[in-house]
Amino acid sequence: MARSAILNVMVQAAMKAGRSLARDFGEVQNLQVSLKGPGDYVSQADKRAEGIVHTELSRARPDYGFLMEEAGIIEGRDSQHRWLVDPLDGTTNFLHGIPIFAVSIALERQGQIVAGVIYNPVMDELYTAERGGGAFLNDRRLRVAARAKLPDAIIGTGVPHLGRGHHGNYLLELRNVMGETAGIRRLGAAALDLAYVAAGRLDGFWEEALFPWDIAAGMILIREAGGFLSDKNGGHDMFETKSIVAGNEAIHSALLKVLKKPVKPE
Ligand code: IPD
Ligand code: CA
Ligand code: CA
Ligand code: CA
Numbered sequence: 001m002a003r004s005a006i007l008n009v010m011v012q013a014a015m016k017a018g019r020s021l022a023r024d025f026g027e028v029q030n031l032q033v034s035l036k037g038p039g040d041y042v043s044q045a046d047k048r049a050e051g052i053v054h055t056e057l058s059r060a061r062p063d064y065g066f067l068m069e070e071a072g073i074i075e076g077r078d079s080q081h082r083w084l085v086d087p088l089d090g091t092t093n094f095l096h097g098i099p100i101f102a103v104s105i106a107l108e109r110q111g112q113i114v115a116g117v118i119y120n121p122v123m124d125e126l127y128t129a130e131r132g133g134g135a136f137l138n139d140r141r142l143r144v145a146a147r148a149k150l151p152d153a154i155i156g157t158g159v160p161h162l163g164r165g166h167h168g169n170y171l172l173e174l175r176n177v178m179g180e181t182a183g184i185r186r187l188g189a190a191a192l193d194l195a196y197v198a199a200g201r202l203d204g205f206w207e208e209a210l211f212p213w214d215i216a217a218g219m220i221l222i223r224e225a226g227g228f229l230s231d232k233n234g235g236h237d238m239f240e241t242k243s244i245v246a247g248n249e250a251i252h253s254a255l256l257k258v259l260k261k262p263v264k265p266e
Helices: 005-025 044-060 091-095 167-178 190-198 212-224 249-260
Strands: 033-037 040-043 064-068 072-074 078-089 102-109 112-120 125-130 134-137 154-157 183-185 204-207 228-230 244-247
Touching (some): 005 044, 005 102, 005 112, 005 125, 040 044, 040 091, 044 078, 064 212, 078 091, 078 190, 078 212, 102 190, 102 212, 112 190, 112 212, 125 212, 154 190, 167 249, 190 204, 190 244, 204 249
Parallel strands (some): 154 183
Antiparallel strands (some): 033 040, 078 102, 102 112, 125 134, 204 244, 228 244
C-alpha cells in the first residue's frame, strides 16, 4: 500500500498524538479535567494531543486552516484546504479507563474530504483512506460487511449528550432499530464507530448531534471501503444536519427506513 506524502504527514501526526494519549491514559487520575456542558468533559490529554496534531500539520502545510474540537477555527492563508481534527474522540471512555478512543484527522480540499486517518493507540490500530485509493486498517485493505439483512446485522449508535440531541426521539428510534436487528453496540467514540463500519466489524451505524471533527475521517473511510452514508433524511450535508447513517448499500437503506418509522405503541 503506497501512501501519498500528505497522508504520511497525517499518519505521523495521529501516531505522535496517539502516543501522548497512551501516556496520559496510564495516569488518567492525575489529569486536569473540566466540563464544557452536561456530561461533556475535556482534559489536559485532549489539549496536549491537539497541540501535537496542530504543530505537526502546520509544520508540513503552514498555510492550511483548521477546524479542531478544542481550539475551534484557525484560519489559514490557503482557502482551498482545511484540516478537521478531533484529538481525542472518546474522552468519556478515556477518563473512565475504557481503552476505546482515537485521534481523528481529515483533510478537506475545496469542501471535499480527500484523506482521513483514525488511530487507536491502545490497540495500535491505524485506519487510513485517500480519495480513490481505498481504505486500510494498518496494511489490510478494508471492505464494509456484506450482510444485507437487518435481522443479521449488528448496528452501532451513540447517545447524544444531554441538551444536544433529542433524547425522546432517540429512544423511539432505538426501540425501532432494536426490534429489527441482531444487536446494538454503543462504543462511545464516533470516529471509531465509523472506522468499524469501514472494517466490517459493525454492519451499520447511526447517531445525531455530531460535529464535523467526529465524522470527517470516518466518512472517507466508509466511502473508500464501499459503504454508503447520509444523514437521517437521506441528505448529504452531514456537517450541517449533524446526523449520520452508514452501512453497506442494503443496510444503509434499510436503516433509513427504520429510522423514519413512526413508533408503535407498546
Ligand atoms: C464524542 C464521542 C461519542 C459521541 C459524542 C461525541 P468526544 O466525542 O464521539 O461517541 O456519542 O457525541 O461528542 O467528545 O469524546 O470527542
Ligand atoms: Ca469532546
Ligand atoms: Ca468526538
Ligand atoms: Ca474529542
